[in-house]
Amino acid sequence: MARRIRAWRAQVPRLLEFALEHLLALPIGASIALVWANTHPESYFQFTYAISFAVNDIAMVFFFALMTKEIVEATAPGGVLHPWHRAWLPVIAAVGATTVSALIHVRVVEALDEPALRVAWPATSGTDIALSYFVARIVSRGHSIVPFGLLLAIASDALGILAIALFQPVPDLHLVQGAMIMAAAIGIAAVLRRARVMSFWPYLLGAGCVSWYAFFRSGIHPALALVPIVPFLPHAARDPGFFVDARPDARDTLSHFEIVWRHPAQLALLLFGLVNAGVPFRALEPGTFGLPIAMIVGKPLGVLLGAGVAIAAGLHLPHHVGWRELIVVGFAAAIGFSVALFFSAALLPPGQLRAETSMGALLTLVAAPLALGSAKLLRVGRFGHS
Amino acid sequence: MATARCCSVFLLAAVVCARLFAQSVVALPNRTDSVKFAAIGDNGTGDRPQYEVAQQMTRVHSRFPFNLVIMLGDNMYGGQNPSDFVKKFEQPYAELLAANVKFQASLGNHDRPENVSYGPYNMNGQRYYTFVRGNVRFFALDSTLMDPKQREWLEKALQDSHETWKVCYFHHPLYSNASRHGSSVDLRLVLEPIFLKYGVNVVFSGHDHVYERIKPQKGIYYFVSGAAGQLRKGNMRAAAETAASFDQDQSFMLIEVVGTEMTYQAMSRTGLVVDSGVIRLQTRATE
Numbered sequence: 109m110a111r112r113i114r115a116w117r118a119q120v121p122r123l124l125e126f127a128l129e130h131l132l133a134l135p136i137g138a139s140i141a142l143v144w145a146n147t148h149p150e151s152y153f154q155f156t157y158a159i160s161f162a163v164n165d166i167a168m169v170f171f172f173a174l175m176t177k178e179i180v181e182a183t184a185p186g187g188v189l190h191p192w193h194r195a196w197l198p199v200i201a202a203v204g205a206t207t208v209s210a211l212i213h214v215r216v217v218e219a220l221d222e223p224a225l226r227v228a229w230p231a232t233s234g235t236d237i238a239l240s241y242f243v244a245r246i247v248s249r250g251h252s253i254v255p256f257g258l259l260l261a262i263a264s265d266a267l268g269i270l271a272i273a274l275f276q277p278v279p280d281l282h283l284v285q286g287a288m289i290m291a292a293a294i295g296i297a298a299v300l301r302r303a304r305v306m307s308f309w310p311y312l313l314g315a316g317c318v319s320w321y322a323f324f325r326s327g328i329h330p331a332l333a334l335v336p337i338v339p340f341l342p343h344a345a346r347d348p349g350f351f352v353d354a355r356p357d358a359r360d361t362l363s364h365f366e367i368v369w370r371h372p373a374q375l376a377l378l379l380f381g382l383v384n385a386g387v388p389f390r391a392l393e394p395g396t397f398g399l400p401i402a403m404i405v406g407k408p409l410g411v412l413l414g415a416g417v418a419i420a421a422g423l424h425l426p427h428h429v430g431w432r433e434l435i436v437v438g439f440a441a442a443i444g445f446s447v448a449l450f451f452s453a454a455l456l457p458p459g460q461l462r463a464e465t466s467m468g469a470l471l472t473l474v475a476a477p478l479a480l481g482s483a484k485l486l487r488v489g490r491f492g493h494s
Numbered sequence: 495m496a497t498a499r500c501c502s503v504f505l506l507a508a509v510v511c512a513r514l515f516a517q518s519v520v521a522l523p524n525r526t527d528s529v530k531f532a533a534i535g536d537n538g539t540g541d542r543p544q545y546e547v548a549q550q551m552t553r554v555h556s557r558f559p560f561n562l563v564i565m566l567g568d569n570m571y572g573g574q575n576p577s578d579f580v581k582k583f584e585q586p587y588a589e590l591l592a593a594n595v596k597f598q599a600s601l602g603n604h605d606r607p608e609n610v611s612y613g614p615y616n617m618n619g620q621r622y623y624t625f626v627r628g629n630v631r632f633f634a635l636d637s638t639l640m641d642p643k644q645r646e647w648l649e650k651a652l653q654d655s656h657e658t659w660k661v662c663y664f665h666h667p668l669y670s671n672a673s674r675h676g677s678s679v680d681l682r683l684v685l686e687p688i689f690l691k692y693g694v695n696v697v698f699s700g701h702d703h704v705y706e707r708i709k710p711q712k713g714i715y716y717f718v719s720g721a722a723g724q725l726r727k728g729n730m731r732a733a734a735e736t737a738a739s740f741d742q743d744q745s746f747m748l749i750e751v752v753g754t755e756m757t758y759q760a761m762s763r764t765g766l767v768v769d770s771g772v773i774r775l776q777t778r779a780t781e
Contacts, residue, residue: 149679223606224638278641390676457641458680460603
């Protein structure tokens with residue numbers, strides 16, 4: 109039986125394996141949540157309120173740590189972020205995408221007669237990195253749109269995190285205090301790195317815990333606690349590739365960290381979906397569509413606009429990337445899903461606004477078939493000869 | 495045949511008399527030294543029904559001189575420009591405003607957050623606030639954004655209040671059996687423990703465009719009154735916890751507090767009393 113499974117696994121294309129390993133946890137959690145919240149809301153909210161801190165503020169630390177690991181490795185030779193200046197054009201495109209999406213969001217929720225939802229605009233920045241990567245890979249494996257899309261997604265999420273920190277609807281920020289504690293956390297991580305500590309545990313339990321407290325104290329979501337610490341973990345000299353699982357015999361600290369936390373992070377993502385996606389359908393009003401409309405219309409438009417500005421400033425698009433590819437990448441970046449859901453939970457307290465924004469985040473999944481459809485229509489990647 | 499016709503005429507006359515009687519009577523204690531107020535929710539449409547409800551309130555005011563109106567949110571729909579404030583608030587309630595009736599608003603999901611600074615809403619730029627009338631302390635909350643800071647404020651304000659009655663009002667109902675929205679269970683789990691801990695007596699909400707009185711839940715009385723402009727006719731799905739309801743016409747509420755008794759009346763746009771009763775101050779001990 110085991111041999112059969114191994115044989116079957118060997119035949120499964122890597123992309124499907126990627127989908128199974130990275131993309132199912134959240135939809136499963138979200139599906140359970142939606143059914144539960146709409147059939148037994150009392151028990152659903154009792155359960156989720158009891159575990160929401162443990163899931164959202166602690167367990168999700170490992171999900172974002174692994175996302176950061178992918179980015180750190182991408183800065184190594186062979187990675188999409190190596191050298192750094194390659195990222196400038198996607199970063200400017202991301203600024204365009206997030207700005208246009210945010211502006212559209214504000215206008216759309218006004219037009220839909222739910223002006224109270226305007227505060228949720230930072231959630232429009234969220235791009236599900238894994239899903240947008242998956243869609244870009246379907247469009248074309250070796251095409252330049254894959255790294256371009258990844259960089260765009262990473263930059264969008266970074267801008268979203270910044271927006272959430274700076275534009276909370278009810279600000280309760282203690283940034284100076286947080287920065288001082290964070291300096292201590294980074295100091296610990298730097299000392300560990302200089303001492304060539306190869307086990308990830310001191311980084312996690314020492315620098316990581318101090319960093320978590322720094323975020324918590326400052327009023328910024330502590331799920332990001334390991335984001336500034338992960339870059340200090342010793343890692344492989346070359347990028348093994350995006351979302352390529354670390355080999356079991358890998359010796360570097362970052363790979364070892366991934367091997368240990370890969371599956372707990374998927375469990376965290378499942379629980380995250382369970383805790384945050386339980387939206388009672390009766391709570392929804394037309395404003396729910398504000399987020400998906402803003403992202404699906406705003407991201408491709410904003411990417412085009414941002415790229416236009418970057419080109420006007422003297423930067424160059426990657427080879428084989430033109431306006432048609434930018435539109436496809438824009439649609440792929442409009443898949444907010446996990447990150448938009450996280451932004452919704454980080455931004456808004458329980459209630460109607462969060463329910464509508466979270467449902468909007470789930471609805472951004474529509475952007476995936478739109479990205480594939482636009483690729484087919486515009487003959488991009490495997491659908492054409494560009 | 496003649497008997498049947500006679501009966502029909504008699505019944506019709508009885509209905510007309512009852513209606514006229516209902517329109518002319520204010521069945522409250524209507525004492526001079528009491529706390530009197532009205533409650534309206536989901537009113538700001540600027541359409542004819544809102545004006546008719548406002549006219550009915552004005553008529554009632556001449557016989558039941560309430561000097562306070564609590565607004566349960568969605569005080570303004572659609573455009574919220576200066577002209578809209580005239581059309582959807584200042585004009586319909588002009589006579590009440592002229593009679594120095596004070597409106598104390600809470601905001602709903604259709605209100606612009608910046609409306610907290612609109613003078614006649616008397617919110618003084620605050621999303622949530624408290625005020626006192628006689629032996630009643632009111633807590634106007636922002637249920638659209640029930641953030642931890644607001645919850646902390648509410649706990650402190652409830653703890654510090656020593657009035658006989660503690661009345662909370664906000665937009666989203668913790669209990670509702672209207673089919674469009676229903677109960678906001680997520681908010682209920684956040685707010686109800688606080689209400690119980692600090693002895694809140696009565697809660698008024700809107701959001702569902704009907705009138706509903708809920709049977710006391712853990713000793714607290716809940717009203718949904720979200721039809722002072724909007725209406726979802728036939729939207730009620732009365733359940734075991736429904737004490738009374740009305741979804742056939744726009745409505746508003748009149749409340750009078752005398753000592754340890756709160757008398758309430760729900761009145762339709764046409765002046766029909768659709769529900770009434772007396773709440774005696776709960777004797778449950780606060781924790």
